[in-house]
Amino acid sequence: MKRLFLSAAALALAAAAPVHAAPVKPAPPAGAAAPTAADAKAFIDRASRELEAASIFAAHADWVQETYITVDTNILTAKAGADANALSVTFAKEAAKFDHVQVDPVTRRQLTLLKIANQLPAPDRPGAAQEEGDIEARLSTLYSTGTATIDGKVLHLDELDDAIATVRDPAKSKDIWEKWHAIATPMKGDYVKLTALLNEGAQGLGYRDAGALWRAGYDMTPDQFAALTDKLWSQVKPFYVDLHCYVRSRLNQKYGDAVQPKTGPIRADLLGNMWAQEWGNIYDEVAPTGGPGLGYDLTKQLEAKAYDPVKMVKTAENFYISLGFDPWPKTFWERSMIVRPRDREVQCHASAWDVDNKDDLRLKACVHVNADDFFTVHHELGHNLYQRAYNKQPFLFENGANDGFHEAIGDFAGLNALTPGYLKQLGLIDKVPGDEADIPYLLKVAMDGVAFLPFGLLVDKWRWEVFSGQVTPADYNKAWWDLKLKYQGVVPPGPRPADAFDPGAKNHIATSVPYARYFLARIYEYQFYRAACREAGWKGPLNRCSVYGNKAVGAKFAKMLEMGQSKPWPEALAAFTGESDIDATAIADYFAPLDRWLKEQNKGQQCGWDETMLKPARS
Numbered sequence: 008m009k010r011l012f013l014s015a016a017a018l019a020l021a022a023a024a025p026v027h028a029a030p031v032k033p034a035p036p037a038g039a040a041a042p043t044a045a046d047a048k049a050f051i052d053r054a055s056r057e058l059e060a061a062s063i064f065a066a067h068a069d070w071v072q073e074t075y076i077t078v079d080t081n082i083l084t085a086k087a088g089a090d091a092n093a094l095s096v097t098f099a100k101e102a103a104k105f106d107h108v109q110v111d112p113v114t115r116r117q118l119t120l121l122k123i124a125n126q127l128p129a130p131d132r133p134g135a136a137q138e139e140g141d142i143e144a145r146l147s148t149l150y151s152t153g154t155a156t157i158d159g160k161v162l163h164l165d166e167l168d169d170a171i172a173t174v175r176d177p178a179k180s181k182d183i184w185e186k187w188h189a190i191a192t193p194m195k196g197d198y199v200k201l202t203a204l205l206n207e208g209a210q211g212l213g214y215r216d217a218g219a220l221w222r223a224g225y226d227m228t229p230d231q232f233a234a235l236t237d238k239l240w241s242q243v244k245p246f247y248v249d250l251h252c253y254v255r256s257r258l259n260q261k262y263g264d265a266v267q268p269k270t271g272p273i274r275a276d277l278l279g280n281m282w283a284q285e286w287g288n289i290y291d292e293v294a295p296t297g298g299p300g301l302g303y304d305l306t307k308q309l310e311a312k313a314y315d316p317v318k319m320v321k322t323a324e325n326f327y328i329s330l331g332f333d334p335w336p337k338t339f340w341e342r343s344m345i346v347r348p349r350d351r352e353v354q355c356h357a358s359a360w361d362v363d364n365k366d367d368l369r370l371k372a373c374v375h376v377n378a379d380d381f382f383t384v385h386h387e388l389g390h391n392l393y394q395r396a397y398n399k400q401p402f403l404f405e406n407g408a409n410d411g412f413h414e415a416i417g418d419f420a421g422l423n424a425l426t427p428g429y430l431k432q433l434g435l436i437d438k439v440p441g442d443e444a445d446i447p448y449l450l451k452v453a454m455d456g457v458a459f460l461p462f463g464l465l466v467d468k469w470r471w472e473v474f475s476g477q478v479t480p481a482d483y484n485k486a487w488w489d490l491k492l493k494y495q496g497v498v499p500p501g502p503r504p505a506d507a508f509d510p511g512a513k514n515h516i517a518t519s520v521p522y523a524r525y526f527l528a529r530i531y532e533y534q535f536y537r538a539a540c541r542e543a544g545w546k547g548p549l550n551r552c553s554v555y556g557n558k559a560v561g562a563k564f565a566k567m568l569e570m571g572q573s574k575p576w577p578e579a580l581a582a583f584t585g586e587s588d589i590d591a592t593a594i595a596d597y598f599a600p601l602d603r604w605l606k607e608q609n610k611g612q613q614c615g616w617d618e619t620m621l622k623p624a625r626s
């Protein structure tokens with residue numbers, strides 16, 4: 008989420024401290040006045056003060072731009088972002104002066120964080136920060152104002168999301184999918200320029216390229232982080248392949264061989280989501296047959312119980328209050344944008360803000376009353392919860408333990424909030440289904456949570472390749488589809504035009520928000536959940552556990568949240584879970600009954616796909 012740190016628009020100050028990654032500078036030449044520990048502290052105080060002021064100002068400009076996109080607000084946000092960006096690059100460089108000074112651990116960590124805080128650093132030369140800010144504003148505006156005309160109606164992305172979620176006609180889903188992806192074609196030139204600027208900025212800070220800088224935020228080296236993501240993927244991939252196999256077979260039964268063959272990859276537009284990243288919207292197509300099933304459809308229940316967007320957000324707030332947290336401030340309800348305004352262009356992609364780093368919490372979203380957004384509002388308020396919990400920390404620690412933690416807080420809450428027991432407590436369903444609904448329920452959750460994993464990884468795999476130069480502009484689109492095929496096992500609904508720039512049709516590419524965070528979050532989410540349920544003394548099947556109302560769990564959760572980024576992330580993880588490493592066994596434990604069931608269903612199927620099968624049509 009882009010704006011979770013105040014200055015994120017320009018600075019994307021959302022990374023954790025690398026222990027080994029900071030470039031080592033030579034000691035000052037003999038004779039120069041050596042800086043002292045007191046100088047270091049004074050420097051951190053000054054840098055924090057000035058950066059905070061610049062980032063608060065930039066956040067106000069960003070807020071106005073994202074909730075009212077015009078030529079003028081684009082100019083304002085680009086300028087405010089450029090100023091804050093340039094300032095942060097100056098401080099990041101100055102911090103290196105203290106590399107050889109003996110300082111206390113707190114100051115050392117702040118110095119280290121200062122060097123990697125800006126994930127979109129501008130080159131340190133006149134005009135570069137402004138050029139970068141202008142490009143960022145243009146790309147973000149192309150994305151936010153993109154539309155497609157479907158059945159004679161001009162639709163924005165939030166409406167197209169609903170359309171692709173509910174369409175069951177492959178000709179129509181192809182049309183929606185292709186028209187949305189066409190909005191990104193004009194982005195490519197700017198994207199090439201931005202890549203060069205970010206690399207130059209990152210190199211100025213001592214990193215190989217911008218991808219290495221992004222990977223430096225995890226208390227380990229960039230290479231160690233890349234290896235960690237590969238290891239985690241290898242642990243969860245077999246389960247993903249089982250899910251893919253089952254879903255492909257059901258889509259083949261529904262649409263026939265000509266639309267969805269029995270073997271090979273899945274056609275991306277048939278999965279109910281523009282990027283094929285979450286598949287829960289087509290749960291009804293894959294639901295187990297022959298039994299009573301899940302017994303309810305959350306979207307229909309929300310409609311039947313007359314939920315509106317504000318009530319959805321209030322429901323998420325109530326979940327956190329039940330754990331012992333304070334209600335959101337009055338200003339949240341006055342200042343947030345919860346629905347798409349009728350009379351102006353806005354950036355609808357949901358984000359959570361803390362504009363003054365104190366208590367000016369806001370949500371910016373275009374909430375629709377459906378199951379996806381029920382989860383999303385819990386996700387967003389999770390960001391606000393974290394922002395508020397660490398607001399007593401020094402400025403440079405006011406951040407998630409790493410960016411994956413920031414994304415996982417609300418996902419953990421959302422996982423509790425989806426349980427039938429909790430939905431019954433809310434009055435959203437009339438009775439809790441029996442044991443026979445466990446497999447349908449796990450399948451529904453996996454269609455979102457597990458289907459997401461390869462997408463969560465490949466978005467930054469693509470950017471790491473782009474930043475390193477391994478992929479050149481001529482191959483941007485081919486490399487994107489190679490990765491979509493390799494990791495997700497999906498293909499586009501038809502040949503792509505030679506000038507297509509399909510990565511740009513995803514928000515986080517167009518707005519330069521790092522994405523590995525969401526991959527990590529889907530793993531932490533289940534670790535948090537398993538630990539919370541253990542703390543709550545839950546004895547039944549894990550998928551039925553909800554810690555709603557449990558103040559002891561809330562208090563322990565708060566301990567982790569309040570730490571912000573003051574300690575390496577394993578310490579924050581341990582504070583809540585007692586575990587000090589990221590661990591895919593939690594997600595495996597949660598879904599174990601479903602995996603057994605899927606293996607049974609898939610008997611006789613040829614699961615998997617040729618990960619390197621490249622058809623010329625896809626170039």
Ligand code: X8Z
Nearest residue numbers: 008009356357358383386525
């Ligand atoms: O961007 C988001 C949030 C804001 S941080 C709505 N998410 C990712 C996405 O939409 O692609 C949440 C899930 C993944």
Ligand code: ZN
Nearest residue numbers: 008386390414
């Ligand atoms: Zn988020």
